[in-house]
Amino acid sequence: MSRLARCVMIQGTASSVGKSVIATALCRVLRDRGWRVAPFKAQNMSLNAAVTPAGEEIGRAQAAQAEAAGIPPRALMNPILLKPEGDGRSQVVVLGRVRGSVAAREYWTTRRALWPTVRDALRGLRGEFDVVVIEGAGSPAELNLRGSDLANMRVARACGASVVLVADIERGGVFAQVLGTLDLLRPAERALVKGVLVNKFRGDRELFASGVRALRRRAGVPVLGVLPYAPDLGVPPEDSLSLADTPREGALDVAVVRYPRISNFDDFAPLVAAGARVRYVSAAGALGVPDLLVLPGSKATIADLEWLRGCGLGARIRALADAGVPILGICGGFQMLGVELHDPHGADGAPARVHGLGLLPARTRFTDAKRTVPVAGAVASPTALGAIVGMDVSGYELHLGITERDGCPPFADLVRSTSGERVADGAVSADGLVVGTYVHGLFGGPSVREALLGALARRRGIAFAPTALPADPYAAVARWFAASVDVDGFLAAVGLASRG
Known part of the structure; x- marks a missing residue:
């Protein structure tokens, strides 16, 4: 019988302390050292999702971690994904x-039944790889959730993981974060913790040397x-907390509508x-007159449209739109731009039939079937988003609903990879200023992204040279990690000093 992979688990003192980023970095560091490594997160709550090559839906963070590890993402890497819909x-x-x-009440009282799914998914990965990098969820010290834990110490105990606890010093109280968490763990759980990482430090780290010794x-x-x-x-966030950050300055102004149930904003x-x-x-007063207005995806399209x-x-x-500002709708945003949205059976929320914004001659009917499929093809119609006709497009569809155009051209001609089906995607207004598409990941490739930004700059009458994205998007996060961590010492601490 082959030996099961060793497991390293990145847990945190709270949400948003940097677990996803550190797990991503560790996947790349281990891969660069020759380990066959896979990511795992038992349960993720996120509206940023991705679609695997097999058409499975998982958390975007786990898909990124798989990419960092140099392997295709799979559903086993995130066996449970919770996508908040609102109203509890x-x-x-x-x-x-x-x-x-x-x-929520129903799930939190019945989720114990999903433990065999988590256990079997992790064991499946451990049978194929040398190391599994596991990401925890929230904090392992939530006493009220301990009895139904699916994502933290129960996982660590099941595989004998070496746990590394991450604390966020930027939010303050780092000593209380670490010591309080450790104090609330059971002795057997605390014994699994092999070390601490202090994240998000600003300033001269030598000034924290005494703090390191005290910790x-x-x-x-x-x-x-x-x-x-x-x-x-370059690591996609799991939740919308990051959207509150002050936007980075840039020469071009892209305004993205933040509905209550915004999804896939990593686009x-x-x-x-x-x-x-x-x-x-x-807020309407904050919209201004951007160079590009985007309506992104939504987990509850009709409810967000009414909002x-x-x-x-x-x-x-x-x-x-009347003033000539280019508008792009992606997924749920595309559906909102149409003339009508009809949900006869309540697939998107409560049954409803509502008018859309009326900026595209398109109608959407919601069905229970959810489309999750990678796509690739080319832009089919001229738009105000630049000279992009014929340019390659790739990404994935992740949506409820079927949208029919009423006399307007499609945005792109695509092939759905899992079936080979050819489809005409999206819609373009007569003047080319309003565009809708179901393709998530539209700006991942350089051609469409750079053509769009170039077209927006010309409309503004400014010179703009888009920054080229690195060919390897995960090299930077690996360098960041290795520059501040003694990697050999880290691996020794978590039991990966050798392959024996």
């Missing part, structure tokens, strides 16, 4: 497929590194990296 409900995705929609002395485990604050490491990270200013707007109207953004979007 979430869609439950199990092994890449929608299981249903449940109320080591009081925690009884080594401080394996003090990692500097770095906002642009726009390549625009930021290329030098555009991408800001998220939830748009109620807060005044709907009217402001129509006014910007």
